[in-house]
Amino acid sequence: MKTVTQYFTGMFLLIILIMGNPTIAQSNKQDLNSKTNDSANVFKIKSPNFKILFPEANSTIDASFNDLDSINNYNIPYFYKEQYLSAIIKQENDSIYFQPKMEKDIPVEVVYNDKTKVVNLVFVESPSAKYSKEYMFENNDKIHVEIPELYELLHITIAITRFNNDPNYDINPKNEINFMVNKKTEYHDKVINTFSKYKSHALITFLDKQFAEDFNRYHLFTANVYCLDIESNKVYKKDTYTSIWSGKTNFDELIPLIEDFYIQTGFKQFYSDNKEYYNKLITDYEERANVKNIHSWLNKVSGIKYNSFRYIISPLVFGGHKTQNFEQEDFNECLIFLPTFDYSKTFDSTLDKQKLLESIGVIFTEVDHNYVNPITEKYNSQIETSIKNLMDWNTKSNKGYYPTKIITFNEYLTHALFLLFAKENFEMKDFEEIKNFWIAQESDPNRRCFVKFKEFYNKFEENYFKQMTDNQSYNLEQGTLEILNWITDL
Secondary structure, eight states: OEEEEOBSOSSOOEEEEEESOOOEEEOOOOOOOBOTTSSOEEEEOSSSEEEEEEGGGTEEEEEEGGGOOTTSEEEEEEEETTEEEEEEEEOSSSEEOBOOOSOOEEEEEEEETTEEEEEEEEEOOOOEEOOOHHHHHHHTTEEEEEOOHHHHHHHHHHHTSHHHHOTTOTTOTTOGGGGTBOOSSHHHHHHHHHHGGGTTSHHHHHHHHHHHHOTTHHHHHHHHGGGEEEETTEEEEOSSEEESSSSOOOHHHHHHHHHHHHHHTTHHHHHHHTHHHHHHHHHHHHHHSOHHHHHHHHHHHHOOOOSEEEEEEETTBSSOOEEEEEEETTEEEEEEEEEOOOOOSSOOTTOOHHHHHHHHHHHHHHHTHHHHHHHHGGGHHHHHHHOSOGGGTOTTGGGTSSOSHHHHHHHHHHHHHHHHHHHHHSOHHHHHHHHHHHHHHHHOTTTTOOTTHHHHHHHHHHHHHHHHHHHSSOOHHHHHHHHHHHHHHO
């Protein structure tokens, strides 16, 4: 079975726990398009030469940044317990990180500048799904929009965490999770009024600890809770999904905490009382998001087709968007985790047209990672060499926002592709308005920080018109190569 993690990268997650007091640069994997986990934890290295010691295998690897390949990768063969394993070291601002191909916990020593740091490499299984024949038959050519019960429960618990609400929380000086929770609605106010008295519950404490250790676990838990369901107050794992997001979810610890919170708070009744509201959000999404048109257009320009789509939404989601896809035999499925439409304080079926178009843009730029990323992965080497200085394209990259060239390029491409879609599918007046808004938002050095986005999109659109003139149809892979050649020549 092939699985592809969108939003960050398709690699296995590696967690590095440092014993002692090393200097670590923690990367934020967000974009969110986007897939986890491109950089994991990063070692700062001051010398081009370093050693990696595998004590259990009595093995030592001499490594140097000077020996990296054309895309800054260094392959390490490693024999462990009668198995050949491998890891990859990649240079990131005089740093290294590991991308493993196994599921083991192995103590390793990293030696640099005459110093030795002992680390524990925790190798985690890649996300996977197992589809029955019945599932594939029943869900072929289907689009589902849902607000699952336990998914909503988890977002409610996140909304009341200390991590989300206390700006003085010493382990969260930036209070970044505020960007994940939509606090603008009456529903959020209802959640706070109903559940704040449970803020000391063990589930809340557990999540606070997880987010404090690694903020990106927000994506881990909000995705992997979709693997769970509940019946008669008992939480169980679904048969279909083993894991949706790379990382240690600690299901054995998480499930009893969810069960207790569910019972203690009377969550079943709360969810039932708000079911009409959830159904309105779902119906509005189904009727106005026009996702069939999005899928059809992306299939046409990319040649990539999916059998099933599941849109998992919550009125509490703000900035935490992500997507994942799975493939088994001839069946492909996309899971897309998104907010609802950007309503005002209350649900309003007369949603402002500009806000509707912006919401469609949010949907499109998450869905299209499932079409863009498989193409750009073919040209990773060219992307690495074409973009000479990442900071010239993404001025926040050094702070962990879209920290690599491939992730940044994918973001540029997904958002430029949305504007091409808008050009073909929106009225001209609406297109011009959304185009100006989108370019300003993406290019603003104080916001998205994709400072070359206007220039990028103009060239992308130019290539689009040239293709349409020559071929009467647009090919995304050809467009990707054309924009890469342009970047190379800059």
